[in-house]
Amino acid sequence: MKxxxxxxxxxxxxxxxxxxxFAMEIIRADVIARWxxxxxxxxxxxxxxxxxxxxxxxxxxxxxTDVQEYVDGYAEKFKNLIPLLSxxxxxxxxxxxxxxxxxxxxxxxxxxxxxxxxxxxxxTIKYCVGCELEKTDSEIENGHCILHPHLELExxxxxxxxxxxxxxxxxLLELYASHPQFVIPxxxxxxxxxxxxxxxxxxxxxxxKEKMSWGVPVPGDDNHVMYxxxxxxxxxxxxxxxxxxxxxxxxxxxxxxxxxxxxxxxxQQSAMWQAMLMSAKLPNSAQIVINGFINGPGGVKMSKxxxxxxxxxxxxxxxxxxxxxxxxxxxxxxxxxxxxxxERFHEIFNSxxxxxxxxxTSRILTMSEKNLSPQEIEHSTLDTDVSASLExxxxxxxxxxxxxxxxxxxxxxxxxxxFSLVKTEEEAGxxxxxELVQGLSEIAYNLSPFMPETAEKIQSLIKENKKPAEPLFxxxx
Numbered sequence: 001m002k003x004x005x006x007x008x009x010x011x012x013x014x015x016x017x018x019x020x021x022f023a024m025e026i027i028r029a030d031v032i033a034r035w036x037x038x039x040x041x042x043x044x045x046x047x048x049x050x051x052x053x054x055x056x057x058x059x060x061x062x063x064x065t066d067v068q069e070y071v072d073g074y075a076e077k078f079k080n081l082i083p084l085l086s087x088x089x090x091x092x093x094x095x096x097x098x099x100x101x102x103x104x105x106x107x108x109x110x111x112x113x114x115x116x117x118x119x120x121x122x123x124t125i126k127y128c129v130g131c132e133l134e135k136t137d138s139e140i141e142n143g144h145c146i147l148h149p150h151l152e153l154e155x156x157x158x159x160x161x162x163x164x165x166x167x168x169x170x171x172l173l174e175l176y177a178s179h180p181q182f183v184i185p186x187x188x189x190x191x192x193x194x195x196x197x198x199x200x201x202x203x204x205x206x207x208x209k210e211k212m213s214w215g216v217p218v219p220g221d222d223n224h225v226m227y228x229x230x231x232x233x234x235x236x237x238x239x240x241x242x243x244x245x246x247x248x249x250x251x252x253x254x255x256x257x258x259x260x261x262x263x264x265x266x267x268q269q270s271a272m273w274q275a276m277l278m279s280a281k282l283p284n285s286a287q288i289v290i291n292g293f294i295n296g297p298g299g300v301k302m303s304k305x306x307x308x309x310x311x312x313x314x315x316x317x318x319x320x321x322x323x324x325x326x327x328x329x330x331x332x333x334x335x336x337x338x339x340x341x342x343e344r345f346h347e348i349f350n351s352x353x354x355x356x357x358x359x360x361t362s363r364i365l366t367m368s369e370k371n372l373s374p375q376e377i378e379h380s381t382l383d384t385d386v387s388a389s390l391e392x393x394x395x396x397x398x399x400x401x402x403x404x405x406x407x408x409x410x411x412x413x414x415x416x417x418x419f420s421l422v423k424t425e426e427e428a429g430x431x432x433x434x435e436l437v438q439g440l441s442e443i444a445y446n447l448s449p450f451m452p453e454t455a456e457k458i459q460s461l462i463k464e465n466k467k468p469a470e471p472l473f474x475x476x477x
Contacts, residue, residue, distance in 0.1 A: 021302075120161050121159065206225065364433075
């Protein structure tokens with residue numbers, strides 16, 4: 001087992017405020033990072049912001065703002081999510097406008113070019129500005145991109161540099177065959193295998209500077225800047241100080257580089273990026289984990305025009321970061337699309353947190369404070385079923401195991417009535433109370449990757465043998 005673990009989110013594109021979909025991704029990546037630390041691994045956890053490309057350039061122009069000033073403002077908003085969502089404070093934050101990233105992207109380009117995989121040609125494509133990608137006929141419906149039906153496709157004809165993606169069909173299929181868990185879940189893995197099996201077309205990796213100047217300069221050609229996807233994907237290793245060997249060698253070459261992404265990133269993460277790594281003669285990723293989307297009520301896609309976009313900051317202000325982490329981990333489908341509504345969130349907060357974990361903690365620690373002296377609790381251990389589920393990135397299944405244990409402790413209190421038993425059979429009553437406190441300690445320990453602040457609070461109360469001065473989760477009316 002390798003003792004170095006690397007995990008990264010995708011880098012959100014800074015053309016709008018943070019949304020709940022990215023909050024879901026970074027929370028899930030944080031759960032895995034914290035769990036790996038519990039296993040004794042040294043963890044490098046990465047996130048950041050993707051700051052080049054046409055959409056950002058256009059948005060800055062529309063706002064009549066300097067582009068660098070525009071991305072600086074949005075980068076700060078995404079950086080603020082780290083403390084807001086109780087993300088591990090040691091997370092690394094890379095910006096694609098960072099000098100070290102720009103230098104790394106140019107070095108990566110040079111290596112792909114030296115391998116004969118970059119060339120220049122004239123081309124005409126149907127281009128979606130929303131995806132920053134060329135669209136094939138199978139990805140177009142009623143003349144529009146399936147993912148961005150509100151945007152007009154652009155017909156582009158110009159001279160660009162291209163990457164020889166077509167050279168890598170066989171090598172990618174060999175990678176997939178030799179790593180049967182390379183993409184999780186399996187139905188997404190089947191999608192990308194089918195995509196590659198149909199044949200690969202070379203993709204553009206540059207833009208004419210005179211048309212769109214906001215990007216990493218192409219080495220040796222002042223007329224072009226790098227296409228945003230080529231530049232942004234390199235961030236996964238530039239954050240490790242590549243091309244220097246230290247952290248890259250430790251966490252990528254000799255670690256288990258793992259990437260979280262949304263389903264709209266499947267092709268870029270599990271095929272394009274892997275081919276680029278092969279071209280640069282660098283090790284491939286270990287695993288790609290693909291999330292579904294969060295929709296509004298009734299499965300309607302979130303959009304500003306419909307007024308159903310959910311800002312994670314608003315959720316935290318109303319319910320707290322721990323409640324949002326709980327909702328993301330337990331109530332949103334781990335790999336499929338899920339719906340969000342304020343009514344559902346409210347109901348789940350009360351049932352799972354206020355009436356569930358919060359009430360159980362209060363009941364056990366009230367009995368303990370009244371009847372027991374501070375206990376030397378046996379060292380808590382990571383539940384093997386929780387760990388086995390997280391090994392498969394099945395976060396919902398893992399946290400459900402913990403809530404099953406919460407239910408079991410509730411039933412034990414009901415069945416044994418230790419608060420009454422202690423009055424007639426003191427030793428028997430106290431023995432049950434000690435078992436309940438130990439059970440609560442185990443729950444808190446296993447909960448720490450999912451809800452770190454709540455877990456720490458419960459463990460402190462157990463150590464002090466005190467009931468909560470106020471509810472862990474006050475019921476919302």
